[in-house]
Amino acid sequence: MPLLSLSSLQKSFVSPDGGRKLIVDVPSFSLEAGQQLALRGESGSGKTTFLHLIAGILAADRGAIELDGRDMAALGEPARDRLRAEKIGYIFQTFNLLQGYSCLENVLLGMAFGSGIDRSRATAMLQRVGLDHRLDHLPRQLSTGQQQRVVVARALVNRPKLVLADEPTGNLDHRNGWEALALIREACRENGAALLLVSHDPVVLAAFEDVREFADLNQACTGVTS
Amino acid sequence: MILPLLIRRSLRQHLLSTVITALSIALAGGLLMAVWVVKVQSQTTFTQVNTGFDAVLGARGSKLQLVLNAIFHLEASPGNVAAADYEFIKRHPAVKLAVPIAVGDNLRGFRIVGTAPEFFSEVEYAPGRRFGLAAGKVFDSTTKEAVLGSFAARKLGLNVGDIFHPFHGLVYDEKNQHAETYTVTGILAPSNTPVDKVIWIPIHGLQTMSGHDPRAATDVSAVLIQLKSPTAGFMLDLMYNKQGNRLTFAYPVGAIMAELFNKIGWFDQVLTLIAYLVAFVSTLGVLVAIYNSMAARRRDIAILRALGAHRGTIFSAIVLEAAVIGLLGMLAAFVVYGGIVTGVAVIIRAQTGVLLEAWIFSPVMLWAPAGMIALCALGGLVPAWKAYRTDIADNLVPVS
Numbered sequence: 091m092p093l094l095s096l097s098s099l100q101k102s103f104v105s106p107d108g109g110r111k112l113i114v115d116v117p118s119f120s121l122e123a124g125q126q127l128a129l130r131g132e133s134g135s136g137k138t139t140f141l142h143l144i145a146g147i148l149a150a151d152r153g154a155i156e157l158d159g160r161d162m163a164a165l166g167e168p169a170r171d172r173l174r175a176e177k178i179g180y181i182f183q184t185f186n187l188l189q190g191y192s193c194l195e196n197v198l199l200g201m202a203f204g205s206g207i208d209r210s211r212a213t214a215m216l217q218r219v220g221l222d223h224r225l226d227h228l229p230r231q232l233s234t235g236q237q238q239r240v241v242v243a244r245a246l247v248n249r250p251k252l253v254l255a256d257e258p259t260g261n262l263d264h265r266n267g268w269e270a271l272a273l274i275r276e277a278c279r280e281n282g283a284a285l286l287l288v289s290h291d292p293v294v295l296a297a298f299e300d301v302r303e304f305a306d307l308n309q310a311c312t313g314v315t316s
Numbered sequence: 317m318i319l320p321l322l323i324r325r326s327l328r329q330h331l332l333s334t335v336i337t338a339l340s341i342a343l344a345g346g347l348l349m350a351v352w353v354v355k356v357q358s359q360t361t362f363t364q365v366n367t368g369f370d371a372v373l374g375a376r377g378s379k380l381q382l383v384l385n386a387i388f389h390l391e392a393s394p395g396n397v398a399a400a401d402y403e404f405i406k407r408h409p410a411v412k413l414a415v416p417i418a419v420g421d422n423l424r425g426f427r428i429v430g431t432a433p434e435f436f437s438e439v440e441y442a443p444g445r446r447f448g449l450a451a452g453k454v455f456d457s458t459t460k461e462a463v464l465g466s467f468a469a470r471k472l473g474l475n476v477g478d479i480f481h482p483f484h485g486l487v488y489d490e491k492n493q494h495a496e497t498y499t500v501t502g503i504l505a506p507s508n509t510p511v512d513k514v515i516w517i518p519i520h521g522l523q524t525m526s527g528h529d530p531r532a533a534t535d536v537s538a539v540l541i542q543l544k545s546p547t548a549g550f551m552l553d554l555m556y557n558k559q560g561n562r563l564t565f566a567y568p569v570g571a572i573m574a575e576l577f578n579k580i581g582w583f584d585q586v587l588t589l590i591a592y593l594v595a596f597v598s599t600l601g602v603l604v605a606i607y608n609s610m611a612a613r614r615r616d617i618a619i620l621r622a623l624g625a626h627r628g629t630i631f632s633a634i635v636l637e638a639a640v641i642g643l644l645g646m647l648a649a650f651v652v653y654g655g656i657v658t659g660v661a662v663i664i665r666a667q668t669g670v671l672l673e674a675w676i677f678s679p680v681m682l683w684a685p686a687g688m689i690a691l692c693a694l695g696g697l698v699p700a701w702k703a704y705r706t707d708i709a710d711n712l713v714p715v716s
Contacts, residue, residue: 139709147622147708168626175624186619186712190329195321202318203624244623 091159092120093251093284094144099153100310101136101143113139115310116153123251126275126285128295131304135311137288140304141254144286145178146170158251175204179245179283181274183257185237187229193240194225200244215243219273235266239273246277253278255287259294271297322620322633323640326613333605334641337598341645344598345688346652348591352680353653354660355584357672359577362388363570365670367509367540368439369415371549371567373397373405373556374538379566380576386417386538387569388510388668389427392486393419394564396535401563405539410548413438416536418522423480425488426468428515430522433457439542441509452476452502457518463502465512467669474500482517484527495526513669543567595688598645602638603695610702617703618711631704638696639689646685 101114113136121127131137142148144155146162149170155162158177162170174180179200187196197212216222219239221232229237238258245253255274259267271294278285287294288304295301305311327334367387374382375395384391397416406414415438418430436447436454455461464474474480478500484492498517506512523533543549549567556565566572577584617630657674665671 142709142712145622147712168628171621171624171626174622180622182622182712186615186622188325188616188619190325190616195325198321199318199620199623202321203626203629207318 093123093125093158094121094286095119095154095156096144097154099143099155100151101139101148102151112310114143114150114308116140116307117309119307121252121284121286124279124282124284126278126298126300127287128298128301129286129288129304129307130290130295130301131288131308131311132290135304136308137304138256140308141180141256141286141288144252145180145254146174171203176248177251179248179250179253181241181245181253181255181258183260185229185241185261187237187240187244189229192226192228193221193232193243196229196240197244197247200247204248212243212247215247216240218277219243233266234262235269238262238266238270242270242273242277246281246283249281250283253283253285255285257289257291258287259289259291264293267291267294318625318629319633319636323637326633326637327640330605330609333609334644337601337605337641338645338648340598340601341642341688341692342648342652344591344595345646345649345684346656348595348688349649349653349678349680349684350656350660351584351587351591352684353657353674353678354672355588356678356680357676358664358670359574361670361672362668363573363577365509365573366569367511368441368542369540369569370543370546371541371552371565371569372538373401373414373541373563373565376562376564379564379572382538382564382566383569383572385419386540386566388670389419389429389514390510390668393537396532396537397539397563399534399536402536402539405541405552408552410544410551411541412544413542415439415540416519417538417540418519418535419486419537420528421482421484421494421522421525422486422488423468423482423515424472426472426513426515427486428462428482428517428522430517430519432519435516435540436463436504441507441511445507447507447511448505449502450505452500455501455516455518457520459518460496460498460521461501461518462498463504463516464500465504465514465516465669466506467512467665468515469500469503471666474503476500476503482525484525496521508669508671510669513666595691599642599688599691599695602641602692603698605641606634606638606696606699607702610699613703614706614711617706618708621706621708622712627704630706631700634700634703635693635696638699639693642689642692643685645692646688649685649688650681 096116096119099114099116102110102112105111143150150163160173193216194212197216198207201207216225219242221236221239224232258274259270262270289295372382372386374397377394381391381394385393402416405411415432415435419427421428433454440446450466455463479497481497482494484494552565553567556563620630654674661672661674
C-alpha cells in the first residue's frame, strides 16, 4: 500500500475574467514510503498548488488524497492540520522561517503542533544540519544556506512520513543548492521519510534517479479549462 | 504549551506598539483606580472622622459650616457661643463631655485653636486611642503655652521650647502679628486627623489675645460634645434646632459630612465617567494596535498554519496577546495609581490633616485590573477574527 495515493484530484481557482480555471487535474498518483521522487515542471504549472493539496493547506474541489491510510479530503480542517503537523514536513522555496524566532524556536514550532515540543530532539536536529552553534540566532543573522538548513531541520524534526520540497534550491547559489539538496535527501533517508520534490532546475533534477514530468500527471497543464 | 512562546515573541516583535499601548492602559487603569479609591476613602474617612465627638454646638447657622470649622478646622466660624450657653450644655445631664474651642488666630497659615486640657486627656478620637504626645507635655491652661499637631510642627519647623507670635485672623498676614509670645511645650503624635494640623493653646489665651474684642472674652467659637446616648442627641437636636433659634446643634457629625458628599456626588460621577471613558479608549487602542499590525503578521500566521497550527490556536494567541498587553498595562497602572493617590493624599493631608492610605486594599484593585484585562481581550477579538480567517496559501508566496 503506497504512503500517498491520489485519485481524480482537481483544483480550480476563479480567474480575473470571473470564470474558473482548472489548475490541478491529476487522475492518479502515488508515492511509496521512503521513495524519493522529483517532479519537473515550469513556473506557473500548478506545482505549488499540487503540493498544497497534498499537505492539506488547500482543499481539493474533488478527488481523494490518501496519506498513510487516511483520506485527507474527507477530513475536516482541524484534522487535516493535525495530520499535516504529524505526517508532513514542508520545505518552502522562500524558507518561510519566522523572523522573530530563533533557529531553535523555528525548529520547535515544527514539532509544536504535531508530536509536541522536544527541545533535545530539536537541538539534535540542528546539530545534524551543522547549526548547533547558531541555536539562538535569528534567521536574519544567518546566511541563506544556513537558513535553508534550518528549514530542513524544521521539516524533519517531527519525523514526518512525507517531506514536500517546493523548489528548495531556488534561492540558493549553486554550491549551497547542492549542499541543501544532498542534506534533504540524506536526512529523509535517515528518517525513513518519502520525498516529493518539485523543481524546474535541471541540475537539481539530475540528482534524482526518479524524475517525472508534472505535465504528464497534471492534465490541467494542457490547458483544459472548465 | 506553545501559546506563551507565540505571545512572547509577538509582543517582542511589536515592542513599540506593545509598550505604548500598555502605557495607555496603565494611565487609564491607574486613573480609574485612583479616582475610585480617593472617592471611597475620602468619603469613608471624612464621614468617620469626628475626632472623638458626637456633636458640635455653635452659633445659629449651617450645621456643615459648624462641623467643618470645629472638627475639620476649615471654613470660618459662624459666630460665637456665649459662656452661659457653654456652661449650660456642659452641665446638661445628657452630655458626657463638653470641650470648648475658640478660633480666630493663625501661625503662618496654620490655625491656632484655644481649648481645654481635657481635650488631650479625656477624648478618644478612635476606640482606645487618645491624642498622645510625641514630645513634651500638654500646656498649662493658665500660661502662654502651646501644643502643636504633628503635621503643623513639621511644616513650621517648631520644636519643644521654641517661641512664636500668633497672627490675627484665619488667613496669614504678617502685618497682623499679636504682641504675645507662646512657648511650645508639646508635640502631638500623629493621629491622621485634622488635629494634626492645628496649634493648640489654652482657650483663655485665645479669648484674651491682644486686639480681640474684650466683650467676647468669655465667649467660645463652638463646643465639642460627647453624648451619653444617641437618643440624647435627638433630644438636644429638637431643643436647639427646632424649638430654639439662637444656636445650632450639629448632630450626628458623620451624617452631616455624608450630606456634603451627597451634594458633591455629581463631581465624583463626572470623574468616574472620565476614568471609564479613558479606560474604554485605551482598550480600543489595543484593538487598533493589534489590528494595524495584522498585515505584517499575515505571513507569520500562514507559516504557523502551514506547520499545523489550528485556526483556534491562532485566534487564542491573538486574544491572549491582547489580554497580556492589558495585564502588563495594569501592572504598570499600580505605579500610576500610587503616584496619583500619593499626590492627592499629600494635598488632602495638607488641607485637612486627614491621611488617605494609598495601599490599603480596595475591591477596585481587583475588579479594575480584571475588567481592563477582559476589555483588552474583548478588543483582541476583532484582530483575532481577522487572523482566524487568514488564508494560508494566499500568504505563502511565491507560487511555482
